[in-house]
Amino acid sequence: MTWFEHAIWWHVYPLGFTGAPIRTAHDARPRLEHVRAWLDHAVELGASGLLLGPVFTSETHGYDSVDQYRIDPRLGDLADFDRLVAACRERGLRVALDGVFNHVGAGHPWVRRALAEGPDGEYARFFRIDWSDPRSPRPADFEGHSSLVALDHATPAVADHVTDVMSTWLDRGVDGWRLDAAYAVPAPFWAEVLPRVRSRHPDAWFLGEVIHGDHAAYAAASGIDSITQYELWKAIWSSLLDRNLFELDWALARHVELGRGQLPATFVGNHDVTRIATTVGPEGAVLALVVLMTVSGVPSVYYGDEQAFTGTKEERVGGDDAVRPAMPGTPADLAPSGGWMFRVHQQLLGLRRRHPWLVRATTTTTELTNTRYAYTARGAGAADVLHVELDLTDGHRAVVRDDAGGVLFSYDG
Template sequence: MTWVDHAIWWHVYPLGFCGAPIRDGDRTLTHRLGRLSHWLDYAVELGASGLLLGPIFASESHGYDTLDPMVIDPRLGDEDDFDRLVAGCRDRGLRILLDGVFSHVGSQHPGVIRALAEGPDGPDADLFDIDWQAKGGPAPRVFEGHSSLVRLNHSSDRAVEYTSAVMAHWLERGIDGWRLDAAYSVPTAFWSRVLPGIRERFPQAWFLGEVIHGDYPEFVDSSGVDSVTQYELWKAIWSSLKDRNLFELAWSLKRHNGFLADFTPNTFIGNHDVTRIASTLGADGAVTALAILMTIGGIPSIYYGDEQGFTGVKEERIGGDDDIRPPVPDHPEQLAGWGQDILRAHQDLIGLRRRHPWLTTATTSTLHLENARFDYRSTAADGADFLDVRIDLTATPRATVIDSAGQTLWSQQAADSAAH
């Protein structure tokens, strides 16, 4: 067992969380990162064991258009602010995962500008993926059609050295691992060149690759990452509850069992890129989704605000992420009281998971299945224990968790009654 086997992440998008300007161009040094430090006790009380942080490095706008990965974004603060955050996490036993954008950089990255000015023989040319023969002059190749995001040249030694240097720098500063943004867009051979050297220096570090579609086990095996984002299961949870088609969830849990045989996926029902679960399913449905998340195998993450029932819809437009990446008050005591019931449900279900740590690698089997009713059993890898979970969507969504002795450990209906 390692620290990762007990990890439950609280996923925070710092620029939004701290109220930093995203698109107005203001890069005045402002010590906003301290706001996150005010919420560390809240994260512990929620039941989280670590912070999974979105981008915190100097960037052009949303954080994924990096300008300097060795510098804290001045909209958030400076290295002293970061050191205080790390110290605060260490004092509370919280781990820290940083978001590493090694697929691309911002188009205004100084190295990109130098490379284009100096040509293919310049010292920065090999770091970036530039078409030197393009009509009209050299043209950087970009990430998924976004002209503001210039691809790294992942076949070059320079890109390996650049990525390794960034990873090592912040691991030395006290973090515990990396989320690898858009890992799916980078050849797995690149990760397999970078990660062994980092692991040799930091054997306890954990690496999570962002992968949406495809062969998850093959990606893990060929890249050397520890885990990937389980988007298949995310989709199955919300859409099966929304459409009252629990056959979809049952099928995805079979697939999930197969993944668990190879690695332990990162499971979630919300993140910084998708519509809020409460907007999709309402408060009752969101709690049912959480009950599923907390009773199946995986390393779960909770997106900040979901535990308060925050709503927000992802839109495909400029600023379309703003509603799902909102600022929070300076202190958790300033939150409105209407989120207390769903917060209590999160604390209860996270607590249940912590009392059954074997759930991290548990597999599921179907006990009963209809469109609107699904009973499944989550069984420990060694077969020594199990929990039964009943999902009922015939009226208001409801979940019940029962232990191997037949005792009800948690009931959504009972939790609702207690709250009212």
């Protein structure tokens, strides 16, 4: 097994986690120390890695970077980052960073120079710019967001830049990259860049954010190790919310197929979606976690979900704030009301760690109605068997048993 086949990530959006200003005047503070104060919490949870959202200098939310070689001053500096990585190492935690390589912020110095110098300027080749009106050149943007200027991935200099950025931070001690909006980047671009990065860091892990399309084909063409499994995420919450477990059964069959060509990155919450405890209630969130921890893939837990945090994603300016909240100074400052969910997470992440074969498990259905679903997860070994039961008939119930019938986890909400 590769190291990332053992990984369970604690996913943190650092600008929100640390209470950094997003749309108001920025300040410079070593807020990464705030994240460092929570690393023991991640270990106690059962995570084996820290998946960090954007940490590079940006204009607002982190996905509009203006310097990918510099830590955002709102979070600190290189010394603060190095201390965080070292603290992770001391605890056996891997570290992955969020790489925004599809686009940059409109205020990026290369964008400004490209527009100022014209089509023959040094940096014009980095972007796709409509020069038809010399008085008002129009850079291509990302999905209609004028603040996000798309890079031209057909330009060799862009491949050189992305290769260098990823290699620089891997040299500095990180273990992998989440490739933001990977689906918007032509797969051949990654197929060129990733081998160059792997030539220096053969053990690095690359996770591509892909929201739609043929995951397996994209992984095969790009060389990306793992693809975000949004299809399974949607089926988990939707089947619980609608009391239609046939949807989950269909999605798990698809999930097994998608996993044949790559190792899916699985989740029930992240920085871009409504909290699972909001969507299906805290009791339903437990059943969602049961599924997450008993099917194949590389799972992540989004910070706060282990405390049954709620929050609704809205399509407006600031609509992400509710799902990207600031955390208190230390775990001891948490409200006690979420302690029960933390203990549930400890049990299920512990179960996952004791059965590492689950990362490549297959699932077969043994019972299925609208409100009852049972499946068996199997690994390569004869003893690699778990039986999972979900029941929505009257409340929220879940049981995980070993092949001898011993109860490894149970919940009756």
